[in-house]
Amino acid sequence: MSEVHEAKDNKLKQLPDELQLATAAHVKYVQSLDTRVTEYGYWMTQHLRLNGVYWGLVALHLLGHPEALPRDETIEFVLSCQKDNGGFAPAPNHDAHMLYTVSAVQILAMVDGFDELERRGKGNGKATVGKYIADLQNRETGTFAGDEWGEEDTRFLYGALNALSLLGLLDLVDVNKAVDYVVACANFDGGYGATPGAESHAAQIWTCVGALAIAGRVDLIDKEKLARWLSERQVANGGFNGRPEKTADVCYSWFVLGSLEIIGRRHWIDGDALVEFILSAQDPEKGGISDRPGDMVDVWHTCFGIAGLSALGYPGLEAVDPRYCMPKSTIRRILGE
Amino acid sequence: MESLSDTVWDVVICGTGLQQSLLALSLSRSGKKILHIDPKEYYGGPDAALSLQEAERWQTEQASSSAASSSIFSSARIWQPSEGAGLSSSRSYSLALSPQIIHTSSTLISQLVSSRAYRQIEFLAVGSFFIFKPSPDPSSQSPPSLSRIPSTREDVFSTTAIAARAKRSLMKFLKFVLDYNSAPNSEVWQPRASEPLSAFLAEHFNLDAELQAYVLALTLSLDGRITARDGLATIHRHLTSMGVFGPGFAAIYPKWGGTSEIAQVACRAGAVGGGIYMLGTGIETVAERSGDSDELVEIQLTNGTPVKTKLLVRGDEERVADDAQEISRLVTIVASPLSSLFEVVVEGAPAPAVAVIAFPPGSVTEEDRSVSEYPVYAFAHSSSTGECPSGQSVLYFTTLATSTSEAVLQSALDALLSALRDGDEAPKCLYQLRYKQSRGLTSVKTDGNMVQLPAPSLSLAFDDSTLQSVHEAWRVTMGSASQEPETDYMIFADREPADDYDDED
């Protein structure tokens, strides 16, 4: 059962035509992404291909057009990116990395394709993927590396908990240690950074808060301080920045809003102003959303812009889960929550 | 190759001052036949930077030549306190005749970048602006001092010279200037646009005399009576230039003589583009013409060669009227690196090569106890400008010319050296060049196929309006082609591939 925001519940003010969500254009835009072979940028971003599918698919699901990318081809592509070690690469000839492995799991979750992974994935399907992820945990500190070369970042920790929880394999890792690590990343301002000692950053905060939420430890967050810092991300034009004194960017709509939602403070920002900012960054004709009004659109900002709108209850959009940045209906189906 | 006389030149440019040279740069890819001459043996005309020998000859010319009475320069005099002791060879010096600092937001910089000429120029940072403070009690032994002018929020934060409440007033003003053209701020100053800036500062921002002096110093206003309109514009330029090219500086100065260096680089671009260059060659006569602009201009060069050109562009180096604005200048070589003026004050900032010292009106006292009526400004150039050998510095003093201005400059020099004393001894002066410079023509004069560019501006910071004259002369030279949409002005590709790390191909 999907959960769609109904217009009648919505308090958003009436916006002019050019600031209405261009749903059809966005669907077309996402569908076109894999056909832009005459653009240099297409070839330069092969290392993001699988992420791109995830971002596009989230946008389509939230827009209410989950069928706009063919399910079979999607599963086919995801499985073609898997390496022998169980991890996923962004595209068949690349190396595996946590970032793409998480995307692969999320995509399969959205298209209900775990069975296919069990049947046709490398090794023992879900278990092999789970092992790849679990092996990247630093058993001393609890955090996770992105791949065999050892870079550590709370983005990977979050990704690991996200993917493992979807796979039902959280018990493969030391969740308590991971939680301790996230707590060690907290700063005086209530926010979190990429490692202990690092400056608070809206995107890192979402991964840390999301990880704690998946681990069921939202109680460890200094909600007042964090909400204060997060609410200050909204600037005069309605958009959010990622750190103090920076310019607003559509992607932070999601990172800030998702975090505020998890700690129950979504009402501390001005939703109407944010909706206007996101919609003014969309290309109403050709579809897609950019970082800020007037810039080139891309699928990353399209995904997080639409996710932001969904979190604000924009009419006609599917509800988004603030922990996973995936449709609530998908999470409910998988976790049975 | 055709001889000079057989060629019909598209344009003959006479003089290699900054404007004529920038014109040559702007035409360097036009395919036009250009003859560029200068009666002097060096580049730069009134913007030149001279060796000691060249300065000597320049002074003699100014003093003796019959033209001297009508030149924008006058009263040139050289003085060497100890007969040249302590000086290095003549060519170790290049003394700039009209030194100007260039704000980083100036259009000149963007034109040098878009024309790729900047690749041949080494830009140095203009660092601190100081204000001169006379000794509190002339009879006491306490020497005069210099105080750094805070011009950013961080400067205001760091300075201990201003009280907390006064800092707030100053910050309010600085914030106001950054946004002075916004509707609410315009409403505040527009009604008082022609009033003196100092009155506006006092009445609207409650700045005391000392803070007013700080703000006025930043304008480099020659008479100290700048209007609110012009003052806000120049301070806005200063503040928005700050940090553009790196932390800690708002203006730059080209190594090896400032605008003189830019003129040379521009002429080099003209030569690479096929222009013919002849120094030591001026115009003897220009033939009488009927006034028909299709007619060629016939010129007799000083070396006797007749040449024909479709257009003649000259610079103006003649005084136009006796009441034209005039300044007194004093250039002096000092036997000290004056290191305290060139300190790096913020993290990551380049070592400055130029410092600016402002002497507010009344701060310079002469022997007869009279005080200066107008501000005096000094540019201190370290040896990294290439204008003097290491261990020495060059000081350039400027003030409005009056009957006592020469004496005022001398007093300002003495006072500054006294403020800069290190231990008991004040830095020693090795050489002095003094002269007056007046403002000539202030706008382009076009008469058929004769164009006259204005005389150099007397302002101490490069004045972007200078570029409008060059652009105008370019339009005349290009004729109808200048109207075509594909004709870019001062936008060129590199002649050789840029030296970056990309080793492909």
Next chain:
Amino acid sequence: MSSHDIPRTSGFRTEEQTYQELEKIKKYRDLEDQFYSLTAANNYEYTPDLFQLTTKLLKLNPEYFTAWNVRRRLLISGLLSRSSRGSSRSTALSTSSSSGTTTHSSAALSPSRSTETPPSRESQTPGRPGQNGTTAETDKAGQDTEAKKAAAAENDANVIQSELAFIFPLLKDYPKCYWIWNYRRWILELAIEHLPAATARRIWEEELGLDSMMLTRDRRNYHAWAYRRYLVAKLESAELGGKSMVEEEFDYTTRMTRVDLSNFSAWHNRSKLIPRLLDERRASDVARRAFFDEELGRVKEGLNVGPEDQSLWFYHQFLMSNVTDYVGRATIIPNLDFKDRITYVTTELDEIEELLEDFDDVKWIYEALMEYTLSLQRLQERQLDAAEKERLAVWLGKLRELDPLRNGRWDDVAADCKL
């Protein structure tokens, strides 16, 4: 990661532009195809061709992380000598190696190495002496072993320097690319492993200079600040024969905030350094209090000239949390008595309120007044009195007027305070 700050264009391309774009794509794809075929065919043994290919690809696209990975494998398997200091941290995490080829390959000792070309053209690695003889023979002679070790160290130093030189311009052009920073860290770790301690330390020290330069270019660069903390931690460690740099780093944040008071990254780093700084100074309670007062004075000087600056207010909150929010936390002034705590808060309230005389339209002032009034009440474990409630209502009114975006938050405060 995405198209930040690229202006949207009409999307219309002339025939010529289309042609040029297709040519560019062809050139890039040709490189990529060669790269795939070479990586598929070999087990990451070093070959000059493959190494050059990664150079070319990464210059065109430094986000191409697989090419960085291949480059690492090539360095380990071919260009670098075996570790001279015994560890093998330069290899990958052993459990999750994707190809199983990241352990040292026998190719490292293959005689064919003497025919290799240097790693990259712009950073010509000088010839590597000592590699002309075959390894089997030289191994026998004892005195040659030392010479061989020295030659290996020189070779490794050259390789490492050449890699650092290769990355530097890429880092300048793509200062936010994760993969470049990661690779650079990995190369630096190699220096510890492969080079004499003094040489390794010098390389790491120079790196701090490079980091300062990156921070001069962009003083908020998240990567460069993270890299700085990483470099400093390593330079302080026994591994590099280091000692604490907390004083220098603290000074660095002072200088950085003097360039730009709004540099929250610098204030943040400062907040992290202070507890260590005081511990290492073995600061007495008196010294700690003096330090605290100076720091509070500094941030208030900042607020005096920039009360609209949230970085300064956050830092002010950090300092004041040492007074108000001290239970169970390491603080700057742990042994402050209760009376002094109250005095600090009331003094701050007075001084902040004084700012209103010149800045009555700055929302941060009202917010701070509100927060510290509530802190005071919590500290004293009492209810708000009527006067406080009245003042809070006024401040909240100003906040609603000056900062309506956060009205939901002001509603919550009003409800919590029962206003």
